[in-house]
Amino acid sequence: MAIVNPAAGGGRCGERADEALETLRRGGMTIDVVRTESPGHATTLARDAAASGRTHFLAVGGDGTTFEILNGLFPRREGGEPPTVAMLPLGTGNSFLRDFGIEGAEAAMAAILRAEEHPCDVLRIDHARGVLHSINIVGVGFSADVGALTNRRYKHLGAAGYVVAVLRTAIGLRSPTFPLRIDGGALDARPAILLSFCNSRCTAGTMRMAPNAEVSDGMLDVIRIGPRSRLSFVSAFPSIFAGRHVQKEGVEEARAKRVELELDHEVDTMIDGEVLPLRLRSIEVVPGALRVIA
Numbered sequence: 001m002a003i004v005n006p007a008a009g010g011g012r013c014g015e016r017a018d019e020a021l022e023t024l025r026r027g028g029m030t031i032d033v034v035r036t037e038s039p040g041h042a043t044t045l046a047r048d049a050a051a052s053g054r055t056h057f058l059a060v061g062g063d064g065t066t067f068e069i070l071n072g073l074f075p076r077r078e079g080g081e082p083p084t085v086a087m088l089p090l091g092t093g094n095s096f097l098r099d100f101g102i103e104g105a106e107a108a109m110a111a112i113l114r115a116e117e118h119p120c121d122v123l124r125i126d127h128a129r130g131v132l133h134s135i136n137i138v139g140v141g142f143s144a145d146v147g148a149l150t151n152r153r154y155k156h157l158g159a160a161g162y163v164v165a166v167l168r169t170a171i172g173l174r175s176p177t178f179p180l181r182i183d184g185g186a187l188d189a190r191p192a193i194l195l196s197f198c199n200s201r202c203t204a205g206t207m208r209m210a211p212n213a214e215v216s217d218g219m220l221d222v223i224r225i226g227p228r229s230r231l232s233f234v235s236a237f238p239s240i241f242a243g244r245h246v247q248k249e250g251v252e253e254a255r256a257k258r259v260e261l262e263l264d265h266e267v268d269t270m271i272d273g274e275v276l277p278l279r280l281r282s283i284e285v286v287p288g289a290l291r292v293i294a
């Protein structure tokens, strides 16, 4: 079942989806199509389809569409085969597929027609009001502030909008504390510009936030950028595109199965490109809970 977000990519997805799906059909695929009517609708569509026995889903849109579908498929009951998700990236950023070396709709369509399934871990996010799931990245601090500003003000500028939001957020650079424990270790309440909990490597399209992450290693990569001056932060920022920021002083990279957070208030949390105010409690890897076609 293809779930199409016509609004993704600033409306580009709505214009291009039919033709792309027709190409897949000509390649031999049987695809039923539903279109979302509003934000959040993909979650309901995926949940209902899974309840009626569907197992293979195609997210047509951006990372946010995949995120919404994932949250219709999870949480799920123990046992049974993991659901399968493929992505036809007609959104703005499309970060996740880059872990598989897939860039753009043409490459994604070729992968969909090959129909190779890969195991993929899922991040289970427990927060004060419920549970969410992610396959890409969960971020607090700078990345969430940038995501919130991008989504609010600069979405129409595409990838350039993200860069503008980075520069604007850097002007008011902060280092809040997000007290956490990694795999039951000591409480770490040091201030940080950002903390990212990553299942896959890229975010915001081409930024390699967690250059050593593997989607099926049963672990999440924790990237922590400690306090630094605005000038030093901005001048080091471009190193993230090659994933070299992790070699800089004050940047830490750790691997974990589960992270517990001790927040006493909600904080803007970026999950797979969407930003939500959440009082996070824990983020835990559910190994191999999904299959992705890539």
Ligand SMILES: Nc1ncnc2c1ncn2[C@@H]1O[C@H](COP(=O)(O)OP(=O)(O)OP(=O)(O)O)[C@@H](O)[C@H]1O
Pocket (backbone or CB within 6 Å): 005, 006, 007, 008, 009, 010, 036, 037, 038, 039, 040, 041, 061, 062, 063, 064, 065, 066, 068, 090, 091, 092, 093, 094, 095, 272, 273, 274
């Ligand atoms: N029918 C709809 N009308 C308006 N908005 C929708 C609709 N369906 C979904 N949305 C919202 O569109 C937003 C953007 O979707 P998505 O992230 O897939 O595309 P994008 O932002 O262009 O791509 P990316 O996240 O990869 O940069 C999501 O927040 C989703 O809730």
